[in-house]
Amino acid sequence: MQDDDKPVLDEIINGNISKYEIIINKYQARIISLCFRYTKSYPDAEEVAQEAFLKAYNSLNKFRFESKFYSWLHRIAINCSLNYINSKEKTKEKETISENSGLTEHKGVASIETPYNAYNMQTMAEKIESVYNSLPEDLKLVIKLRDIDDLSYDEMSNIAKLPIGTIKSKLHRAREILTKALEKYTEDE
Amino acid sequence: MNNIKNIKLTGFVKAILKKEYPLYMSKDFSSKIMKQINKPSRGYNFFNYGLQIASAMTFAIITLFVMDSVLTDKIQYSKSSINQEVLSPTRNVANQMEKCEDTKDSIQSSDGLKCK
Numbered sequence: 001m002q003d004d005d006k007p008v009l010d011e012i013i014n015g016n017i018s019k020y021e022i023i024i025n026k027y028q029a030r031i032i033s034l035c036f037r038y039t040k041s042y043p044d045a046e047e048v049a050q051e052a053f054l055k056a057y058n059s060l061n062k063f064r065f066e067s068k069f070y071s072w073l074h075r076i077a078i079n080c081s082l083n084y085i086n087s088k089e090k091t092k093e094k095e096t097i098s099e100n101s102g103l104t105e106h107k108g109v110a111s112i113e114t115p116y117n118a119y120n121m122q123t124m125a126e127k128i129e130s131v132y133n134s135l136p137e138d139l140k141l142v143i144k145l146r147d148i149d150d151l152s153y154d155e156m157s158n159i160a161k162l163p164i165g166t167i168k169s170k171l172h173r174a175r176e177i178l179t180k181a182l183e184k185y186t187e188d189e
Numbered sequence: 190m191n192n193i194k195n196i197k198l199t200g201f202v203k204a205i206l207k208k209e210y211p212l213y214m215s216k217d218f219s220s221k222i223m224k225q226i227n228k229p230s231r232g233y234n235f236f237n238y239g240l241q242i243a244s245a246m247t248f249a250i251i252t253l254f255v256m257d258s259v260l261t262d263k264i265q266y267s268k269s270s271i272n273q274e275v276l277s278p279t280r281n282v283a284n285q286m287e288k289c290e291d292t293k294d295s296i297q298s299s300d301g302l303k304c305k
Binding site: 017018020021022024025026027028029030032033034036042045046049050053054057115117118119120121122124125128129132143144147148175178179182183186 | 192193194195196197198199200201202203204205206207209210211212213214215216217218219220221222223225226227
């Protein structure tokens with residue numbers, strides 16, 4: 001199975017540790033979002049996601065490229081989240097016994113205010129959705145096929161009836177427009 | 190725009206389009222992980238290995254001494270016959286059986302032994 005991450009992962013396995021930052025930056029939002037589904041608290045979701053990235057890094061030598069790296073990372077993140085829930089339940093049991101606090105809400109759900117030193121992803125999402133909807137149809141199609149449906153270039157070429165080179169250049173253009181729209185939200189870095 | 194930042198923004202775009210994004214996330218999320226990865230491992234260098242082996246050996250030797258002093262009896266066996274006379278004979282080493290007195294029909298003497 002073809003994996004876009006393979007060249008980067010090979011470099012990491014061969015000792016270029018700093019390249020792992022590419023992997024983190026690529027998947028952090030999706031992994032944190034996945035962990036949040038289990039933890040129901042953003043600070044905890046980040047903690048669990050961090051653990052998942054570290055676990056993946058530490059067992060990278062065992063990854064055999066039989067599946068996509070993201071699928072593997074996704075599985076690790078789910079396991080970490082389940083472990084978190086188990087440990088949380090144990091703590092909760094103790095709390096319930098001591099003060100009957102079982103009905104208290106999770107801390108992160110109640111506060112939606114963006115904390116200091118954090119990206120407001122909701123604002124970014126509104127911007128991206130409006131820019132995406134204003135894209136020309138051909139660019140919108142390649143973005144949809146590649147980034148939403150996760151199709152390979154061959155499959156995209158068959159669907160769009162365009163050569164792979166043209167697909168790649170359209171995709172590059174579309175991504176450039178979309179990422180430019182986000183630049184002002186990350187300017188302070 | 191540098192490469193890492195571009196990858197991060199592309200990741201955000203993909204997460205948003207797939208509707209798999211958190212409402213907010215720390216700006217230093219990746220740097221925190223990289224710091225942990227780059228942390229020098231308090232690991233298994235030569236000195237630590239040596240220290241571990243030395244402490245294990247010390248522990249083993251002390252344990253052996255303790256076991257030796259507690260568990261082994263102090264009898265010392267000799268291959269040659271012992272010629273030295275026992276200076277203070279005890280009751281139990283006499284070859285003769287001591288007489289006992291049957292107290293059923295007679296009055297027991299003050300230092301007599303009871304028949305079993």
